[in-house]
Amino acid sequence: GAVVSQHPSRVICKSGTSVKIECRSLDFQATTMFWYRQFPKQSLMLMATSNEGSKATYEQGVEKDKFLINHASLTLSTLTVTSAHPEDSSFYICSAGAGGAADTQYFGPGTRLTVL
Amino acid sequence: GEDVEQSLFLSVREGDSSVINCTYTDSSSTYLYWYKQEPGAGLQLLTYIFSNMDMKQDQRLTVLLNKKDKHLSLRIADTQTGDSAIYFCAETRNQGGKLIFGQGTELSVKP
Numbered sequence: 043g044a045v046v047s048q049h050p051s052r053v054i055c056k057s058g059t060s061v062k063i064e065c066r067s068l069d070f071q072a073t074t075m076f077w078y079r080q081f082p083k084q085s086l087m088l089m090a091t092s093n094e095g096s097k098a099t100y101e102q103g104v105e106k107d108k109f110l111i112n113h114a115s116l117t118l119s120t121l122t123v124t125s126a127h128p129e130d131s132s133f134y135i136c137s138a139g140a141g142g143a144a145d146t147q148y149f150g151p152g153t154r155l156t157v158l
Numbered sequence: 159g160e161d162v163e164q165s166l167f168l169s170v171r172e173g174d175s176s177v178i179n180c181t182y183t184d185s186s187s188t189y190l191y192w193y194k195q196e197p198g199a200g201l202q203l204l205t206y207i208f209s210n211m212d213m214k215q216d217q218r219l220t221v222l223l224n225k226k227d228k229h230l231s232l233r234i235a236d237t238q239t240g241d242s243a244i245y246f247c248a249e250t251r252n253q254g255g256k257l258i259f260g261q262g263t264e265l266s267v268k269p
Contacts (some may be wrong), residue, residue, distance in 0.1 A: 046200075076256070076257075084262075085259045085262055086201075086246070086257075086259050088256050088257070099195055100252065105216070111266040135200050135201065137257075140211075146191065146203055147257060148203060149193070149201040149202070150200050151199055151200040152199065152200045154198070
């Protein structure tokens with residue numbers, strides 16, 4: 043149980059285009075989903091917290107107009123990187139809160155974004 | 159402030175025990191977690207411990223928590239080559255709240 047999927051797993055795009063990444067909780071309902079960014083050999087940096095049906099809460103320094111987050115249902119959250127630039131190239135990982143003991147977060151497999 | 163620190167590398171021989179250490183600064187931490195990340199993959203939850211516990215054991219994994227010293231450790235018994243990965247400790251202060259991650263410890267298991 044507690045499986046989280048992400049799509050696509052890898053995407054290469056041209057500078058200036060927008061890219062949408064989907065995060066789905068497959069076997070549970072997630073009222074809260076989180077989006078992280080990870081640079082090579084570094085830890086995860088929380089970008090935003092997404093609650094179903096409400097606006098996402100962004101961490102300091104993260105541009106909300108650049109990284110659009112939509113949490114339309116209890117099993118789906120999307121991150122759209124708008125007008126992507128090479129510096130946006132990174133590994134993006136989502137997680138979903140399953141509730142219950144410890145209210146642990148379960149992570150998706152990540153999406154590798156490369157902007158040319 | 160919030161800070162979680164880990165040593166960056168650990169190398170052990172197959173069959174030995176591995177001990178990965180983590181320190182944190184937030185005394186109001188409620189849950190502490192260990193995650194495993196293999197190359198190019200997301201994070202896999204290994205285990206967690208509530209802050210009022212001292213120890214938790216789950217098969218080959220043993221978590222020790224010293225709340226006074228704000229020190230958390232993960233011991234992997236009979237380490238296998240498949241255990242080679244990056245291990246992150248993380249803490250949170252409230253249920254459903256944001257996780258604060260350490261830098262990750264890269265475990266290398268040599269045959």
